[in-house]
């Protein structure tokens with residue numbers, strides 16, 4: 489399975505510059521692709537387009553040769569955002585947050601170190617790192633084929649980071665999920681990725 493961006497360009501409605509300019513890239517399901525670029529360059533924007541949150545002004549995002557927006561229901565390309573507190577409904581208990589995913593399996597919840605008593609709590613009643621584990625679990629539903637991780641572990645201590653990445657690597661390898669990792673951490677990218685793209689060397693303009 490392949491996720492591709494073909495000659496995409498994008499400008500925010502209220503923005504005065506093109507963030508993405510005629511960019512083409514692809515990744516396959518057995519790849520772990522690292523994305524790097526300076527701050528504000530468009531890494532999150534690219535993730536949002538590849539996961540279907542934004543539509544490119546021109547060009548196309550294809551999943552296995554079919555337009556991403558033609559996939560109905562659960563999106564096979566899931567994104568985990570940098571700020572978990574902005575990615576969940578504050579009025580949902582955490583067990584309900586998990587239900588937004590696609591039949592998230594028990595071993596995913598356990599593997600991410602989610603403790604059973606957190607499930608009854610609201611997002612404001614757990615730490616940022618604990619909440620991020622829920623966001624990762626939610627994105628690992630059964631229909632997920634690609635996972636886009638946008639600076640997902642920046643707020644975590646080193647032991648928790650290592651726990652989460654060990655689990656993620658094992659899970660995506662087992663299930664044949666393609667992984668895209670956006671990070672400013674050279675160490676993380678070196679450890680996790682099989683290939684790297686520097687956006688400043690592609691069609692993303694400052």
Ligand SMILES: Nc1ncnc2c1ncn2[C@@H]1O[C@H](COP(=O)(O)OP(=O)(O)OP(=O)(O)O)[C@@H](O)[C@H]1O
Nearest residue numbers: 500502503507525526527528529530531532533534
């Ligand atoms: N909703 C929006 N409306 C208008 N401009 C936006 C919006 N979101 C982001 N931008 C702008 O788009 C540019 C790219 O932002 P983006 O978040 O994609 O960068 P990034 O490379 O992920 O940055 P960082 O490494 O700091 O997270 C920035 O100049 C930002 O100000």
